[in-house]
Amino acid sequence: MKRILPFLLVLCILLGGCSTAKTNDKLKITTTVFPAYDFLREIAAGVDAELNMLIAPGMEVHGFETTLEDIALVSSSDLFVCVGGEDDEWVENIPETETKIVTLSSMVGPCEDDHYWTSPKNAITITEKLCENLCDVDPENAATYKENTQKYIEELKKLDSGFAETVKNGKTNTVVFAERFPFYHMANDYGLEYHSAFEGCSTETEAGIKVINQLIETIEKENISVVFTIEFSDNTVADRISSETGAQVLLMHSCHNVTEEEFESGETYLSLMTKNLENLKIALG
CATH class of the missing domain: 3.40.50.1980 (Nitrogenase molybdenum iron protein domain)
Structure with missing residues (x-):
């Protein structure tokens, strides 16, 4: 703003x-x-x-x-x-x-x-x-x-x-984001480790080759099965990482805003965060 x-x-x-x-x-x-x-x-x-x-x-x-x-x-x-x-x-x-x-x-x-x-x-x-x-x-x-x-x-x-139980019982507590990372509070409160293409809510939109390769290396080294994207993303980086590693691309919605379709269909903070929780369960194993 x-x-x-x-x-x-x-x-x-x-x-x-x-x-x-x-x-x-x-x-x-x-x-x-x-x-x-x-x-x-x-x-x-x-x-x-x-x-x-x-x-x-x-x-x-x-x-x-x-x-x-x-x-x-x-x-x-x-x-x-x-x-x-x-x-x-x-x-x-x-x-x-x-x-x-x-x-x-x-x-x-x-x-x-x-x-x-x-x-x-x-x-x-x-x-x-x-x-x-x-x-x-x-x-x-x-x-x-x-x-x-x-x-x-x-x-x-x-x-x-x-969220607390999912992180506690997960096989890993590490997540990878092919995007910026607007989830510091989630990670801090529930003990998640994270790797992302951009720090915080960076205004950068294009990840360099070095960053992409680092994320690919992390996924392969730590046997991570999911690469996260966020709302309003075109998924370009996530899809590239997925093609290289076989990691599944899943959405983690920051809830900062919703699409017109989400708003009209009645999506709420609870419904979006519940979907986030289900995707986190898949990611952590």
Whole structure:
């Protein structure tokens, strides 16, 4: 996400093109990314609320640019949830508003890898904190939020246990990614060792011959049966490694965003992470 210039915000307000006032009494919640959107959807189930997600399904998250309409939507919301960190510096330029603004980074602690939700342990913490914030802005429905949160966390705990048991019982704890690696929190919390084409969430898209050969060597040396790819990838590197080693290509979804098809078909954080767990079981043996 790129920082929007402050003078554009001022211009927007002066022209009256972006109203920051709420137009009705319905609770309005806005998020930037899919995980926060999905957590809030679960927490606020049954409550008459408007839930918005700035980064549309299918959009490349790291190429997202804030629009004046986005600023207006945030400013007219009761609660705005973003990831925090460098990508969300534009939030600092939002005009004075009554909107309660919270970041995921403040809930679990800042980290170079801001894909906090890839660990179900963090997802539990985030869900609890989101519930607290919803109760603050809408105390009338606090009982519903707390009940929904309790039920949802039970499902997240099952997911957490599943990842822990899978790594504990696996024949190996090493995974190979033919992509960037937005799974630091998963690896750190469950004891996974990893090798990837790019460090963290690098903006690089083409792996060099040396990197590819190193991954091939790791797979052959450690007898690894799976090479992972991530969402929105064209699988070029993964397919090449697979052809050289016979390793199966499987998806590990970071959940940072979903495709339009995934969104329309009702995919959720839980459903995507459950698929991740099943693929991890195959990879670890």
